[in-house]
Amino acid sequence: MLIRRLENWPFEGLSGGASELDRLRRDLGRLFNGLPRVNGWDTPAGVFPLLNVSQDSENVYVRSEVPGITLDQLDVSVTGRSLTVTGERAIPDEQSNVRYHRKEREAGKFRRQLTLPTDVDNERVQAKYQHGILMVVLPKSEKAKPKKIAISG
Amino acid sequence: MATQTQDIQVRDKREVKSDAEQTIPGRVFSPNVDIFEDDQALTIVADMPGVPSENVSIDLRNDVLSLSGVPSVSVTEKEEYVLQEYDTGKYFRQFTLSEVIDQEHIEAKLNNGVLRVTLPKVGPAKPRKIEITEG
Numbered sequence: 521m522l523i524r525r526l527e528n529w530p531f532e533g534l535s536g537g538a539s540e541l542d543r544l545r546r547d548l549g550r551l552f553n554g555l556p557r558v559n560g561w562d563t564p565a566g567v568f569p570l571l572n573v574s575q576d577s578e579n580v581y582v583r584s585e586v587p588g589i590t591l592d593q594l595d596v597s598v599t600g601r602s603l604t605v606t607g608e609r610a611i612p613d614e615q616s617n618v619r620y621h622r623k624e625r626e627a628g629k630f631r632r633q634l635t636l637p638t639d640v641d642n643e644r645v646q647a648k649y650q651h652g653i654l655m656v657v658l659p660k661s662e663k664a665k666p667k668k669i670a671i672s673g
Numbered sequence: 674m675a676t677q678t679q680d681i682q683v684r685d686k687r688e689v690k691s692d693a694e695q696t697i698p699g700r701v702f703s704p705n706v707d708i709f710e711d712d713q714a715l716t717i718v719a720d721m722p723g724v725p726s727e728n729v730s731i732d733l734r735n736d737v738l739s740l741s742g743v744p745s746v747s748v749t750e751k752e753e754y755v756l757q758e759y760d761t762g763k764y765f766r767q768f769t770l771s772e773v774i775d776q777e778h779i780e781a782k783l784n785n786g787v788l789r790v791t792l793p794k795v796g797p798a799k800p801r802k803i804e805i806t807e808g
Contacts, residue, residue, distance in 0.1 A: 626682065651745065
């Protein structure tokens with residue numbers, strides 16, 4: 521019930537950045553993972569790497585923060601409407617005589633699958649890795665693009 | 674496969690709550706860091722995804738090291754979010770250093786969103802024997 525009310529919050533989407541409310545909704549979404557969303561198509565999966573998905577009339581954009589990996593450790597593939605990001609983040613060992621005070625950065629494997637909101641042209645998908653951010657641009661297929669309908673009087 | 678690696682777990686970014694109000698609005702997050710030292714230097718490695726090297730600033734004064742980074746914005750105005758799992762914002766973190774650092778030789782490298790700052794220690798003051806003369 522709480523989720524339903526938050527979904528319909530009238531100011532959602534009006535402010536530019538993510539509001540406290542957006543974050544609360546996301547945290548709740550993770551808590552109640554598995555419950556269907558009322559009008560959305562996906563819930564935060566709680567799987568690394570976290571994804572931000574956006575779209576305009578031409579493309580779907582998927583961005584992800586995966587700092588400190590090399591390109592050969594990252595793999596992106598598209599099958600139908602499914603996007604898969606797999607990889608491994610390795611943190612090279614420092615010299616053996618160092619003493620660690622903090623170790624907050626994590627290494628390990630990851631695999632994330634996402635169902636895309638529309639059909640895309642799989643042949644023209646492009647991926648870029650810059651400043652530790654993976655960005656995948658997926659051009660929408662012709663039938664998924666919005667069409668302007670001429671109205672005859 | 675000989676070695677089995679663990680899967681990376683999702684962790685939310687930690688937001689920095691500062692007493693001082695910012696002049697530029699926006700959220701500020703605390704980057705995850707590794708800190709280690711050997712006899713020669715103290716090294717801090719920080720994850721700052723999305724930050725280009727020209728937007729990083731490293732400041733050391735009065736034994737307080739400040740790291741900050743501003744990510745370059747890549748989301749255009751035409752785009753609307755379908756799913757937003759992470760927030761973006763500036764990175765900021767401060768450390769109080771207990772060692773004396775050779776400020777002239779601090780080195781910083783940024784590679785694929787990972788900042789590595791090497792702070793060389795000033796060699797320990799050699800114990801000096803003080804001669805006492807009689808008379």
